[in-house]
Amino acid sequence: MLTVPEEIVGAIRSGERFTILSHKDPDGDSLGCSVALFRSLSQMGKRVYLPLPEDFPRKYEFMRKYINGFPNSRTGEGDIIVVDCSCEERINWLDVECNGRKVISIDHHEDNPNFGDLNWVEPESPAAGDMIFHLLRQLGAPIDEKTASALYVAIMTDTGRFSFSNATPQSFFDAGELVKLGANPRFLTGEVYFNFSEDYLRNIGIALFNAHNYHNGRILFLTLDRATTQSFSTSPENSEGIIDFAMSVRGVDVAALFKEIAPNKIRVSLRSRRGIDISEVAKFFGGGGHPNAAGCTINANLTTAQEAVLEQIRKVLGYR
Numbered sequence: 001m002l003t004v005p006e007e008i009v010g011a012i013r014s015g016e017r018f019t020i021l022s023h024k025d026p027d028g029d030s031l032g033c034s035v036a037l038f039r040s041l042s043q044m045g046k047r048v049y050l051p052l053p054e055d056f057p058r059k060y061e062f063m064r065k066y067i068n069g070f071p072n073s074r075t076g077e078g079d080i081i082v083v084d085c086s087c088e089e090r091i092n093w094l095d096v097e098c099n100g101r102k103v104i105s106i107d108h109h110e111d112n113p114n115f116g117d118l119n120w121v122e123p124e125s126p127a128a129g130d131m132i133f134h135l136l137r138q139l140g141a142p143i144d145e146k147t148a149s150a151l152y153v154a155i156m157t158d159t160g161r162f163s164f165s166n167a168t169p170q171s172f173f174d175a176g177e178l179v180k181l182g183a184n185p186r187f188l189t190g191e192v193y194f195n196f197s198e199d200y201l202r203n204i205g206i207a208l209f210n211a212h213n214y215h216n217g218r219i220l221f222l223t224l225d226r227a228t229t230q231s232f233s234t235s236p237e238n239s240e241g242i243i244d245f246a247m248s249v250r251g252v253d254v255a256a257l258f259k260e261i262a263p264n265k266i267r268v269s270l271r272s273r274r275g276i277d278i279s280e281v282a283k284f285f286g287g288g289g290h291p292n293a294a295g296c297t298i299n300a301n302l303t304t305a306q307e308a309v310l311e312q313i314r315k316v317l318g319y320r
Ligand SMILES: [Mn+2]
Pocket: 029, 030, 084, 108, 127, 128, 158
């Protein structure tokens, strides 16, 4: 059971004006938390502002409608609540200016350095969504069907549809409570995961058709090249998640997706399992990430980039 610090509950209960911000490259957790907090605090009678990012991802478009009908602005005022943001550099300020305003940070990233004036960091929490849910309940704030849906999306996406190692009893329990409050798992899963554009579908086909394995299938490369990708867009949304198809192949320990975003510019996404630290490969090429999920950009043609990455993966795996 999460315990909400008294000073966080107090600051939000007593405050009258808030601006909600989150991190760059918005994801399901950050958007779900922001939308839920915005709705619920607005319904409490507070003046709340939620400046929306231009790059609001299409698959979360249905949640954008959840904030319609409430007063809002792009610059906001009052204390700033930052949700799901691991460090100051990741804050998506948009048109908001800090100007010494109080920053309340609510987050679940382990490496959060407590950058706010008030901080509630809970690394054990599966998603920031769980924290916001507990906060709203502690406040006795209204949680209607749409607010519950936004929080359900936050938990569902950060736990990989309740399949990652952070899918704890807490996440299942909170999700169950949110379903009781009106979140519809079938509808929300459909909106977020089964809502491909035709371009995306074609990209899956091309990447899988171009699959190539090394070392008896232990390494699998997928490729999206400009020659066969007709409706090419450099938007991450057009290739997001394709690499997971490679990781669902039996026997694959390391996968890479090579996306030719411009001539001689290759975006590489890397995945691994079984304790293999693939971020070593990303770092070698100036990128970064987590041990099991990393990425980098290589300025070379496809063949050269693939050969170079293969060589580094071989080193990490201990092949000569
Ligand atoms: Mn999160």
